Amino acid sequence: MGKLLVEDKTIVTPGEELAEGMDFLPAEGTFRDKDKILASRMGLIHIEGRLIKILRLSGRYIPKAGDTIIAKVTNILMSGWTFDINSSYSAMLSVKEAKEFIRRDADLTKYYDIGDYITTSIVKVTSQKLIDVSMKNPSLRKLTGGRIINVNPNKVPRIIGKRGSMVSMIKNATECNIIVGQNGVIWIYGQPENEIIVVNTIKMIEKEAHISGLTERIKTFLEKKTNKKISIEKVE
């Protein structure tokens, strides 16, 4: 008979025994050694039926195809750009994947220069972690003005909230334009004093993401800072 040795939503450390017997299956962040399931990294236990999974709490961004990220141009090549994407590896954008048609002899710095930030989406990640990105989507663009902050990429889902509830609450309260990249890079654009409120709010979410009652606390924080009444959108 299988037996669970840890509770759901607790923190575990590498090598800890999570379950005994063959009734449970090791998923992300766990492995099987004979009849035991063990943790292969530090994180939060998440049990889904028979699957035991460990959600990461720290570590760099793991690039995944389909993610929308914010990237910084680090180098210009013969036929494209390379980007720093706040991950262990850098990403590549080919001229063919740029927004507009670029002639062969064009000066690529006219489109994206070194140090520019863009929003882009990951097309493919190879086994050797070569990352291809694309701009072929009307919502992807170069970012001008505003400010950039970096957060722990594992906290991004909390900053966005259920169906974007958290980020839209911050947007409405501060009248700032916010773009949250899956890689933990956030672009904020608005009135300078409001931008600072957004930065402080995001830092607070990052710090308290794993403690329940987050939305309510963020709401009171924003109300205090902006002197506005905020209503929380109900998400089913």
Added chain:
Amino acid sequence: MAYTKRNDGRKFDEIRPTEAKAGIIKRADGSAYFKMGKTVAYAAVYGPREIHPKFLQNPKEGKLRCYYNMMPFSSVGDRVRPGANRRAKEIAMVTEKAILPVVDLTEFPNSVVDVFIELPQTDAGTRCAGICAASMALADAGIPMKDMVAAVSIGRVDDKLVVDIDYSEESYEDGTVADIPMAVISRTGEISLLQMDGNLSRDDLKKAIEMAKKACSEIDKIQRDTLKKKYEVKK
């Protein structure tokens, strides 16, 4: 005169008062502090990140790189010249080999995980404190690991085996002294570091290994509790 009572009044199988913290260096991907008696070690982990020069890249798996540094006025003796010396390089190498069996960097080809160990204050057992701190820092950085490593140094002072030998015992003058630093992989009890400075009989070595395993399981508990405490909900 035989060594009947330890200089600091500890039991022969007792480790020094140990203190640990995780996530203390903000800019690092993972970090830890480990204090054993008067020996203090800080470890900071950066990466996985791209490795340069490029010829060091391994397309099969990531690399682990350790640095060990004793700060200039960290010990009781003269000022240590800063920077890597022959001893520091060797200790960095054995630290790397002590930790390597537990880290799994196959997910990170062509990259490197850097571990920096700094010792602002030393009182013997620095490589062990360094390994303990490094193992915690790697876990804190979210690096895939099969297990954790704890390390302790067993000593023989005159005819007595002592756990977690300190500097006053290491410099015992009324008899011979041996020093055996050991690192133990906590769950399996495998030994990933075993060095010996001095002479030891075969039976004593066997006893020393058993003592180290027991002490390491205590240290392992401290390491794991500390890591969990970092994310504890504050009421």
